[in-house]
Amino acid sequence: MTAVAKITAKGQTTIPADIRAALHVGPGDLIAWEIEPDGSARVRRVQPLDIEYLKAVEGTLSEWTSPADEEAYRDL
Template identity: 45%
Template sequence: MPVLASTITAKGQMTVPVEIRRALNLKPGDRVEFALSPDGRVFLRALNLPIEALFGMLSHLTADPAYADDDDAIADQVVAEDEATLPPKKRGRAA
């Protein structure tokens, strides 16, 4: 994997190397996102995909057979997240 360098200006700006711009199809005005991992690595992601590019992105996922439908799965998740916010003495009580 090639290592590419850039310099930060006094305003905190930097030029994204041309190889990266080409690989991510970045054009002037496109937005990017930075993510900082706990070990100090930084990830850059282009936010320039048209909405059509997202079609089929989740088609590999299958429904959880433990639930009759999505509404039941969502309801269980909402209850679990709600209970997680309760003090320990009130957890697990029926409503």
Template identity: 50%
Template sequence: MRGFPPIDVSTLTAKGQVTVLKAAREALGLRQGDQLIWELEDGSVRVRAVSPSDLAYLQGLERGLNEWSNQAGRGSVPRSVHTLQPSF
């Protein structure tokens, strides 16, 4: 990745937490409280900041699923999107 040393290592804590390296935080403009999306693919993890379009899409998807589920007589689907909060 351009702008980063070839090897940067973070350590996973006992609580499952990882420090986002300062160079990455600065490059992405991340601040305390910002939320990150973790995408798993082919044995790798891609981490990126939650964007307004991510929130709008997920909230719209949740509304659509609730509408579909209610029409099918199954009640609301479990809330998952409400935990994402915009920090921008």
């Protein structure tokens, strides 16, 4: 399925109705944009469980946020 939408000067767009239906999304739902290695973009619905899981995991990753880590991985 392909749909075309215009991007506004503010970087906003409307998700066409058939795409919203295919993704099962509506007002208040979250979507994630993922850039693929070939440069294409993938959009998917984010399940509420994903957000809770990510918030829980975030607290365990403090060992990777030191200034030394930022310096070492800045150019990746």
